[in-house]
Amino acid sequence: MLDEIAEEIPEEFYRDLNGGIILMPETKRHRGAVRSIAGNLFILGEYHNDRKGMGGLGRYIAIYYGSFVRLYSHLSPDGQKAELRRTLIHEFTHHIESLAGERGLEIKDAQKLEEYKRNNNIF
Numbered sequence: 001m002l003d004e005i006a007e008e009i010p011e012e013f014y015r016d017l018n019g020g021i022i023l024m025p026e027t028k029r030h031r032g033a034v035r036s037i038a039g040n041l042f043i044l045g046e047y048h049n050d051r052k053g054m055g056g057l058g059r060y061i062a063i064y065y066g067s068f069v070r071l072y073s074h075l076s077p078d079g080q081k082a083e084l085r086r087t088l089i090h091e092f093t094h095h096i097e098s099l100a101g102e103r104g105l106e107i108k109d110a111q112k113l114e115e116y117k118r119n120n121n122i123f
Helices: 001-010 065-072 078-098 104-119
Strands: 020-024 045-049 059-064
Touching: 001 020, 001 078, 020 065, 045 078, 059 065, 059 078, 065 078, 078 104
Parallel strands: 020 059
Antiparallel strands: 045 059
16 A cells, blocks of 8 residues: 555655655554553654764655554545555655755644643643
C-alpha cells in the first residue's frame, strides 16, 4: 500500500530525500503521551534530516506501521490507504519546506499539539 502511494508522488518531491521512505514496524507514542490521558497519542510518520556526513541517514521519511495498526485497523482498506496517503503527504510537506528553509508546517504541528494538551489538561 505504501509503495503504491509513494509511486503517486511526483518525482520532483524526492529531490534530496536520499534516505527514501522507511517503513518501521513499531508503534511509536508521542513522548508527551506517556502516563497521561494522551497515552494513545501515536506518531504515524516523521521527517528526518540527519547529517549524512556525520553518520546520519540524511533526509528520509519514517512511517510507523504499528501506529497505523493501533489507530486504523478498524477502517476499510480504502480508509487505511487514505490515512496513509495523508500522513505521507504531510511528511513530504516537511521535506519540501526543509529544502526551502521554511518551518510553517512544523510550527503548525507544534501549535496543534499545544492545543491538544490544553484541551486534555496535559501539562
